[in-house]
Amino acid sequence: MKALAITFALLAGVVSGASALGQTAPPVAAVNATQADIAEWLIRVHDASRQRAYTGTFVVSAGSRMASAKIWHICDGTQQIERVESLSGTPRSTFRRNDQVITFYPASKIAVSETRRPLGAFPNLLRSPDASFAEHYVLKLLGSERIAGLDAEVVQLQPKDHLRFGYKVWSERKTGLMLQLQTLDSDGRLLEQSAFSEITLDAPVSMEKLSTMMANTEGYKVERPDLKATTADAQGWALRSQVPGFKPVGCYQRVTALAVEAAPGKSSMMQWMFSDGLATVSLFVEPFNARRHTSELDLDVGGATRTVTRRVQDWWLTAVGEVPVATLTAFAQALERKK
Amino acid sequence: MKELDLIADESLSALIDGDAVGIERAQALSALLDDPALQRQWHIHHMVGDVMRSAELAPDPSGLAFLERLQVRLATEPSLQTPGLARKTTPPLDGLAAVASPETHSANAGSKRWGVVSGALAFGACAVVAVVLWSGAAGTDADTSSKVASATASSSAAVPTGSLNSASVDQPGSAVNTAVAASPDAQVMLRDPELDALLSAHRAMGGNSALQLPSGFLRNATFERPNR
Helix, strand or coil: CHHHHHHHHHHHHHHHHHHHCCCCCCCCCCCCCCHHHHHHHHHHHHHHHHHCCEEEEEEEEECCEEEEEEEEEEECCCCEEEEEEECCCCCCEEEEECCEEEEEECCCCEEEEEECCCCCCHHHHHHCCCCCCCCCEEEEEEEEEEECCEEEEEEEEEECCCCCCEEEEEEECCCCCEEEEEEECCCCCEEEEEEEEEEEECCCCCHHHHHHHHHCCCCCEEECCCEEECCHHHHCEEECCCCCCCEEEEEEEEEECCCCCCCCCCEEEEEEEEECCCCEEEEEEEECCCCCCCCECEEEEECCEEEEEEEECCEEEEEEECCCHHHHHHHHHHEEECC | CHHHHHHHHHHHHHHHHCCCCHHHHHHHHHHHHHCHHHHHHHHHHHHHHHHHHCHHHCCCHHHHHHHHHHHHHHHHCCCCCCCCCCCCECCCCCCCCCCCCCCCCCCCCCCHHHHHHHHHHHHHHHHHHHHHHHHHHCCCCHHHHHHHHHHHHHHHCHHHHHHHCCCCCCCCCHHHHHHHHCCCCCCCCCCCHHHHHHHHHHHHHHCCCCCCHHHHHHHHHHCCCCCC
């Protein structure tokens, strides 16, 4: 097993090395990948999405609903800049430079500026020696396919339990960049698909131009949401039992306008996030309000996203995630107030 | 015919006052269901009561027309089966007429007609409130109308379970909310703006793994209500 892992890692190394030279490398064969293999593969996909320059049109669809956006992404080694322009729904333009994100809403002339760590501690967790991430999935190489004009290897990630969904990933052969992702339920039914309908790798995106666009807030009212990074411990919460596979990846306290209309003065909401390497769950906890919090529900809000609401003592929990309802229920039952 | 009308009126009054029982009640409900004139009287009665309590509650006639169209549209919605999703507790949404709750088994649980009628009554009663909110907000910004939409949705969403799916009063309550949130054919997808905000926050801050960076951004757009 260890030999296989090492071989895989070496092979992956060769592939990345060869791709850096711009040559095509043989596809990576992974019949029965180990945890290290999966982590390695995930890191490769993740790095590709950060370090490669590309432009393209990205489409997310679920059932008969669909949304698309144009994406520009460039990285010069130290800085990453990204621009995402929505083609569906509310017109909006999101710019991200490393952790700074600003979203322009042309219709209302509002720009929302925030600091985000979209992956939180995720990348580091993946690389840590205690990489028990993805031990709840089985990785299988399915073959090759052509997507958006590029050759991709197709990989299946099958969950080992019923607490998560399965995935099929098409990653570009040379770079590892994810071209298409399908989220599947336990019966193999398609819940959601996200894919590039067209993409240009190493496109000449001008970093200066994107930076200028990002800084140009003229005519927009800039809002900064009240958001503080914190820990669940500091907020007084803990899980009495771990939900298998999911590790905490971040916690925020936000002062929301949501609660203002219901309760005078400010009300703060905690967002506690977990990930199993592929799926994420957010636990939103706020003080219980009898007028607003009337029903404990299990909801399918579209695609792969599920949400569960429960009362926990004097608090109200809304658990959200791209996971089955059973997982969210497990979180709800495990959540406990400390002090 | 006048005698018949008089009887119908008295039955309706008894129904409104909660005095009708047994067969008389069933007959009154049956008459209400079949007779648009009686339905109009029902609306008017409640409207008058509301307006007497507060002048603000006088409805806008265009709002009533909207409700009729909405009712027609809801009637054509496919009923959704979502196995495995159970609704835990759902108190009546606005304290008005009781909608048959899927959890409780009342004496008339087996009566399909009752399910249909109670839904219609609930709709009628909620209609006045909903109309006021809806018409009041028409033409204002998206946020207000989304709140309105959710208020209308929460009251009218209660209806499909009762009035449309008369085949079973015990239909899983999940259809109520999934009909609102996930119906792929609904042109207007009405949803709780607070839930929307949480979903946004989840996707922005935590809804992204290595695989899903661009997807997280777009999920908001995928399931968003269309621009008004």
